[in-house]
Amino acid sequence: MLDYSALRAVSAVVQTGSFEKAAGLLNVTPSAVSQRVKQLEERLGMVLIARGSPCTATEKGEWLCRHMENVGMLEAELFGHLPGLVDPAEPEPRVTLHIATNADSLGTWFLAPVSNFARRSGYLLNIAIDEDHTADWLQRGRVIAAVTSLEKPVQGCRRMALGPLRYYATASPDFIARHFPEGVTAEAIGNAPALTFNQKDRLQSRWVRRVFGEDLTPPTHWLPSTQGFVEASLSGMGWGMNPAPLVREHLNSGRLLELIPETPLDVPLYWQINRLAADRLIDLTREITAAATACFNAS
Amino acid sequence: MLDYSALRAVSAVVQTGSFEKAAGLLNVTPSAVSQRVKQLEERLGMVLIARGSPCTATEKGEWLCRHMENVGMLEAELFGHLPGLVDPAEPEPRVTLHIATNADSLGTWFLAPVSNFARRSGYLLNIAIDEDHTADWLQRGRVIAAVTSLEKPVQGCRRMALGPLRYYATASPDFIARHFPEGVTAEAIGNAPALTFNQKDRLQSRWVRRVFGEDLTPPTHWLPSTQGFVEASLSGMGWGMNPAPLVREHLNSGRLLELIPETPLDVPLYWQINRLAADRLIDLTREITAAATACFNAS
Numbered sequence: 100m101l102d103y104s105a106l107r108a109v110s111a112v113v114q115t116g117s118f119e120k121a122a123g124l125l126n127v128t129p130s131a132v133s134q135r136v137k138q139l140e141e142r143l144g145m146v147l148i149a150r151g152s153p154c155t156a157t158e159k160g161e162w163l164c165r166h167m168e169n170v171g172m173l174e175a176e177l178f179g180h181l182p183g184l185v186d187p188a189e190p191e192p193r194v195t196l197h198i199a200t201n202a203d204s205l206g207t208w209f210l211a212p213v214s215n216f217a218r219r220s221g222y223l224l225n226i227a228i229d230e231d232h233t234a235d236w237l238q239r240g241r242v243i244a245a246v247t248s249l250e251k252p253v254q255g256c257r258r259m260a261l262g263p264l265r266y267y268a269t270a271s272p273d274f275i276a277r278h279f280p281e282g283v284t285a286e287a288i289g290n291a292p293a294l295t296f297n298q299k300d301r302l303q304s305r306w307v308r309r310v311f312g313e314d315l316t317p318p319t320h321w322l323p324s325t326q327g328f329v330e331a332s333l334s335g336m337g338w339g340m341n342p343a344p345l346v347r348e349h350l351n352s353g354r355l356l357e358l359i360p361e362t363p364l365d366v367p368l369y370w371q372i373n374r375l376a377a378d379r380l381i382d383l384t385r386e387i388t389a390a391a392t393a394c395f396n397a398s
Numbered sequence: 399m400l401d402y403s404a405l406r407a408v409s410a411v412v413q414t415g416s417f418e419k420a421a422g423l424l425n426v427t428p429s430a431v432s433q434r435v436k437q438l439e440e441r442l443g444m445v446l447i448a449r450g451s452p453c454t455a456t457e458k459g460e461w462l463c464r465h466m467e468n469v470g471m472l473e474a475e476l477f478g479h480l481p482g483l484v485d486p487a488e489p490e491p492r493v494t495l496h497i498a499t500n501a502d503s504l505g506t507w508f509l510a511p512v513s514n515f516a517r518r519s520g521y522l523l524n525i526a527i528d529e530d531h532t533a534d535w536l537q538r539g540r541v542i543a544a545v546t547s548l549e550k551p552v553q554g555c556r557r558m559a560l561g562p563l564r565y566y567a568t569a570s571p572d573f574i575a576r577h578f579p580e581g582v583t584a585e586a587i588g589n590a591p592a593l594t595f596n597q598k599d600r601l602q603s604r605w606v607r608r609v610f611g612e613d614l615t616p617p618t619h620w621l622p623s624t625q626g627f628v629e630a631s632l633s634g635m636g637w638g639m640n641p642a643p644l645v646r647e648h649l650n651s652g653r654l655l656e657l658i659p660e661t662p663l664d665v666p667l668y669w670q671i672n673r674l675a676a677d678r679l680i681d682l683t684r685e686i687t688a689a690a691t692a693c694f695n696a697s
Contacts (some may be wrong), residue, residue, distance in 0.1 A: 113616075115615045116597070119613075120613055120615050123613075123615065124615055151599055153600075155596070155597050161579075193617045195620075199491075205623055206623070206625065210626055210628075210629045210630060210633070210635075211633060213635075214630055214633040214634070214635040215589070215633075217619065217635050217636075218633075218634055218635060223591060223617055223618065223619050224619045224620070224621075224625070225619070226620060226621050226622070227618070227620075227622070228622055228625075232510050237551050245640055248470035267519075292516070292522060298415070298452055298454050299452070301452075314418075314419055314422070315422055316413075316414045316422065317420050317524055318492045319522065320516065320522050320523045320524070320525070321494075321523070321524035321525060321526075322523075323525070323526070323527055324504055324505070324527070325625075326505065326624075327504055327509055328507045330510075330513075331509060331610055334509070334510060334513040334517075335513070335517055336509075336512075336513035336516050336517060339657075350676075357489070368691070390585075
């Protein structure tokens, strides 16, 4: 059988960042916490906690913490049916759900529904921004659900289509006057600074390919921030693909212009949620799908 | 002597994400690009480019790309003095400056001055968000300058104080009514969900320690987004330390309240810039310090 007091010690150290605070949380002495963690590490032959300020989980320790959270979610359900199991001397267990989202959803519609859910349910949420590892994270239990552009159903998950997030290729009027005096030609696009979120961001290239029918390589600034993209576009630093919900007003007022009118790019998004958790988190799924629909229909 | 045509091939592949596009950028055949990269990798006995879609730099490849950008900056200066050196057949070289910033500066005052600088200078900028590796990145040339809370002067850098970014412990009125009906006591703080940016974010703990004189461990949501913090505070999901420039209006209008009136936390920020580059980037430093001063004095 797993030694749950040791597992609980590891997750408390990671949660609080120190052995002393973990001891306070668990109502035991720091040396008891230290001993439990050490014995488990020796038995497994691997380091679970990177000692430091703060103490953090190693990769192996991370998996163990995720396991404890999934168990916590099951326990919370069990306590609902059998309240007598709750030990009144123990602090009320708070369960943290790990959820991934792409950055542009977090910057537009994602936070309102998860906030509603958190307030009503009492769950704590750990929001991770990710575009690359979502399938892996879902499969290995690193996150329990994700908003993702990943169309392929992840093994062990339910997948729901949320609809497309619409992007516009936008820049400020002075940027367009400066860099595209003769219109948005292939040559001009090849010389006008674009904005790119990070190495994985192909939105600008996809738009260029669709419009010009060929791969061009615009010079680019790199800016890993959804809000920063809008600000940089407004200030005339570069052009970039901005999510419709963040630029609709700027487009209406003329502070931003589409490089070429009516040439949006739609990115379909999905909600992928672990099958084992899906039934228990049906409220979360409902909030997420309703908010996405409302946001995407408005664009 | 370094084989600069091979180095240029590596950086072009990383910049464009593929051997084909790099070939287009350099006006040579894809097989020439591939050969140059391969020969250099064989000579060094290490992989410089992780082949994929897109192709990215390995850690060793990253250093090589940084070197090429620093050389590019020196060349740009040289061409100013000796324009005859510019080969009219070659595409105009665009130099990318790598700059790090803490997330909250990027979310408040940082983008306006770097945008001004980018527009006037023609430099491309690669903005990296970082709180942990700044000293290392500056020392090893991974970035050329950084906005950081790191007070200690980094070897090889000039350091300028930018002033303190002010934070307020804030929550929505309904959150405060719900979680602090008898005031913000130590016990209530231990049960009310806080917001934490990531494992390195000690601002909430520092504020709690200062106010209550002891370490408490509030339950917490994890949310790695500056704008997300403000939204989550407004929606009553949790309380968190928010930068004054983002919450001033919300505090004035009463949409957010300080947990305890007039208990801000000030975080001094610094501009650290590589000494070799400092003279050439004096305009950037001027923009940065002026914008920081204006923003911090307004809080």
